[in-house]
Amino acid sequence: MTVHNTNQACCSIPPVKSDYSPKGTTEKTGGLDTYSIGPKDAKHAIIVVYDIFGFHNATKQGADLLAESTKARVVMPDFFRGKPFPQSFYPPDTDEKKQALQSFFGAAGDFGARKPDLEAVADELKKDGAAKLGLVGFCWGGKMSVIAGGEGTKFTAVAQVHPAMVDAADAEKLTVPVANFPSKDEPQKDVDAFEAAVQKKPFAKDSVYKHYPDSHHGWAAARADLSDEGNLKNFQDVYQRLADFFNKQLA
Structure with a gap:
């Protein structure tokens, strides 16, 4: 079996149900429902x-907070085109479910295949008048965001929250400031190596890092349990830090 994602927490923690009512709308941007x-x-x-897990109310709630705190236009494209990884497959506790998860990372979740989608959305935002663009991703999306911050990037700053597949090689290729907010479940040696690579960059002073040692992988997106006081506190904290980062970098 080909393994595309080795983050054990990502491959075991299920999403939560959320009763939040998102404030935004769904429209087409770059050809994708957004x-x-x-x-x-x-x-x-x-x-x-x-x-x-795609469009999830907790992730939309985070987007709403980010928009409120930055006064920016915040968009979340549906890269999976209505077919996120099935929540019914969590936890992936059988060989069939495990294979399905890794196959998802190799197909819909393939970063190279999604890059043109991301660029199309970025181009349309610029056409609509956005002079500067920020990019933030969660889990799978965190890795995608950092990769997109390399040479020739369309983004002024990028961020990753509880990222999957943390790799110092991605940090070495960055050309713009990064905000990095890992959870307790990302391998510490990988997180440390990533951050060490960032600190060697000319934009190190503009980059932001905070480790959340008491938060699980996914606490700021589909696995956020906002009925838990500690999770809610760190959820609010990380979105405020993201807003502060983007307010500074996109100014």
Whole structure:
């Protein structure tokens, strides 16, 4: 079996049910259905790359918070085209489910295949008047966001929250500041190596890092349990840090 994602927490923690009512709307951006909130003519825009569970109310709630705190246009494209990884397959406790998860990372979740989608969304946002673009991703989306911050990037700054498949090689290729917010479940040696690579960059002083040692992988997206006081506190904290980061970098 080909393994595309070796993060054990990502491959075991199921999403939660959320009763939040999102404030945004769904429209087409770059050819994709996109959750959108904030002024369409904003000079700054932030693209949110969700985790493998796709459009989830907790992730939309985060996007709403980000839009409110930055006054930017915030969009979350549906890269999986209505077919996120099935929640019924969590936890992947059989060989069939495990294979399905890894196959998902190799197909719908293939970063190379999604890159043109991301660029199409970025181009349309710029056409609509966004002078600067930010990018933030969760789990799978965190890896995608950092990869997109390499040479020739369309983004002024990128961010990853409880990222999957943390790799210092991705940090070495970055050309723009990064905000990095790992959970307790990302391998510490990989997180440390990533951060060490960032600190060697000329934009190290503009980059932001906070480790959340008491939060599980997914606490800021589809696996957020906001009925838990500790999870809620760190959920609010990380979105405020993201807003502060983007407010500074996109100014």
